Amino acid sequence: MFKSTLLLALATAVTARKCQNLNIPISISATNTAFNLPPPATDIDVANLLINFAEDSTNFFKSILVGPKNVSGHYSIGATYCQPDHGPGKALQILTHGAGFDRSYWDLSFNSHNYSYVARAVDEQGYSTFSWDRLGISASSKGDAVNEIQQPLEGAALEKLSMLLRDGSIRGISAKFDKFIHVGHSFGSALTYNFIHANPDFSDAAILTGFSQVGNFVTSFLLGGNYGAVKDNAVLAAKYPRGYIAPKNPTGVQIDFFAPGDFDPKMLANAFAIGQPSAIGEFLTIGSNDANDFKGHLYIVTGDRDLPFCGGSCYDTTAIQGAFPDLLAASKPNFPSAASFNTTIVPGGGHGLNMGYSHKDTYDSMFNFLSSY
Numbered sequence: 409m410f411k412s413t414l415l416l417a418l419a420t421a422v423t424a425r426k427c428q429n430l431n432i433p434i435s436i437s438a439t440n441t442a443f444n445l446p447p448p449a450t451d452i453d454v455a456n457l458l459i460n461f462a463e464d465s466t467n468f469f470k471s472i473l474v475g476p477k478n479v480s481g482h483y484s485i486g487a488t489y490c491q492p493d494h495g496p497g498k499a500l501q502i503l504t505h506g507a508g509f510d511r512s513y514w515d516l517s518f519n520s521h522n523y524s525y526v527a528r529a530v531d532e533q534g535y536s537t538f539s540w541d542r543l544g545i546s547a548s549s550k551g552d553a554v555n556e557i558q559q560p561l562e563g564a565a566l567e568k569l570s571m572l573l574r575d576g577s578i579r580g581i582s583a584k585f586d587k588f589i590h591v592g593h594s595f596g597s598a599l600t601y602n603f604i605h606a607n608p609d610f611s612d613a614a615i616l617t618g619f620s621q622v623g624n625f626v627t628s629f630l631l632g633g634n635y636g637a638v639k640d641n642a643v644l645a646a647k648y649p650r651g652y653i654a655p656k657n658p659t660g661v662q663i664d665f666f667a668p669g670d671f672d673p674k675m676l677a678n679a680f681a682i683g684q685p686s687a688i689g690e691f692l693t694i695g696s697n698d699a700n701d702f703k704g705h706l707y708i709v710t711g712d713r714d715l716p717f718c719g720g721s722c723y724d725t726t727a728i729q730g731a732f733p734d735l736l737a738a739s740k741p742n743f744p745s746a747a748s749f750n751t752t753i754v755p756g757g758g759h760g761l762n763m764g765y766s767h768k769d770t771y772d773s774m775f776n777f778l779s780s781y
């Protein structure tokens with residue numbers, strides 16, 4: 409049941425990191441939301457569903473809502489642990505990817521790992537990293553795409569993995585840490601947001617990337633992504649059950665994740681090639697509590713031209729009636745207990761921050777933040 413492979417990853421001129429792929433068994437439970445919705449099986453079903461959702465999300469939601477439902481299960485989680493070649497890093501960063509990708513988002517091999525966040529975090533900054541495929545995605549167990557693979561159960565997986573890491577009880581990771589930093593992207597930031605609320609003392613710091621709490625722009629993302637049914641997708645159909653959806657071509661990925669002028673066309677092709685689908689249950693349950701009890705240092709980093717979370721400009725405050733100088737700052741009142749709160753809007757950056765030319769600015773700002781407290 410348990411497999412691990414030791415692999416020596418990328419050797420740079422001066423340092424090498426040691427990375428290990430893991431399959432981690434977990435037992436979890438959560439209160440999901442039950443929906444009366446057949447999993448969309450065809451491209452036409454998917455488009456119908458997204459149109460219904462986009463046109464009137466409140467009534468659509470009401471029409472399919474059944475109510476809260478407790479779910480539990482035994483699952484296997486695909487993950488990668490990395491540390492500097494000389495030993496465990498100064499803290500463990502727990503990296504949670506967003507919709508559309510898997511844990512490789514944090515360690516992109518494109519252009520000789522030039523875009524890799526893990527390469528910088530481990531080789532240059534001396535951290536250990538733990539990246540995981542969210543429950544339901546890629547090397548992790550799949551499940552019912554409507555009523556099982558949802559935010560609450562995925563959040564329970566993040567919580568369980570964090571506890572196992574703190575206890576030093578994951579087979580294959582001998583290092584034990586007492587200092588943690590939770591980092592998310594997009595849907596992974598929403599999971600991270602809820603984790604640090606429920607566990608306010610766990611992490612010294614948290615970084616929410618590709619994120620805001622202004623929900624006005626989700627429909628652009630849903631309609632812009634050119635989503636189709638995974639069962640109509642030659643590559644993904646073998647790996648995922650009915651009810652998962654994915655962009656049908658690179659244009660959908662471009663619209664949802666890339667800002668004009670901020671990307672190498674070869675990176676867009678790569679992003680499409682490594683892309684993973686989303687369970688429809690994830691889109692139906694995404695959300696982050698308004699008030700957050702987190703006590704550590706909190707940082708939000710989002711591209712100025714992020715489509716789903718800023719509508720293409722984080723400085724356009726129309727959606728919040730100008731109540732804050734920008735859309736990221738609007739989260740500040742939600743962190744009354746945080747040791748510090750700061751934000752960075754990456755100039756020219758899109759939603760898929762790690763994939764843009766601007767990734768260097770993104771990472772610089774994250775490491776500046778981490779060295780500032």
Ligand SMILES: *[C@@H]1O[C@H](CO)[C@@H](O)[C@H](O)[C@H]1NC(C)=O
Nearest residue numbers: 438439440475476477478479
């Ligand atoms: C779910 O489980 C919790 C705790 O065991 C319980 O309090 C709650 O009533 C259950 N909810 C449902 C919908 O069954």
Ligand SMILES: *[C@@H]1O[C@H](CO)[C@@H](O)[C@H](O)[C@H]1NC(C)=O
Nearest residue numbers: 519521522523524527528768
């Ligand atoms: C990536 O490549 C760019 C341009 O060639 C270079 O300026 C940058 O330092 C490289 N970054 C890394 C982390 O290797």
Ligand SMILES: *[C@@H]1O[C@H](CO)[C@@H](O)[C@H](O)[C@H]1NC(C)=O
Nearest residue numbers: 748750751752753773776780
């Ligand atoms: C917030 O981050 C910016 C960089 O985006 C930095 O210039 C500034 O000093 C930080 N503010 C605080 C209070 O740490």
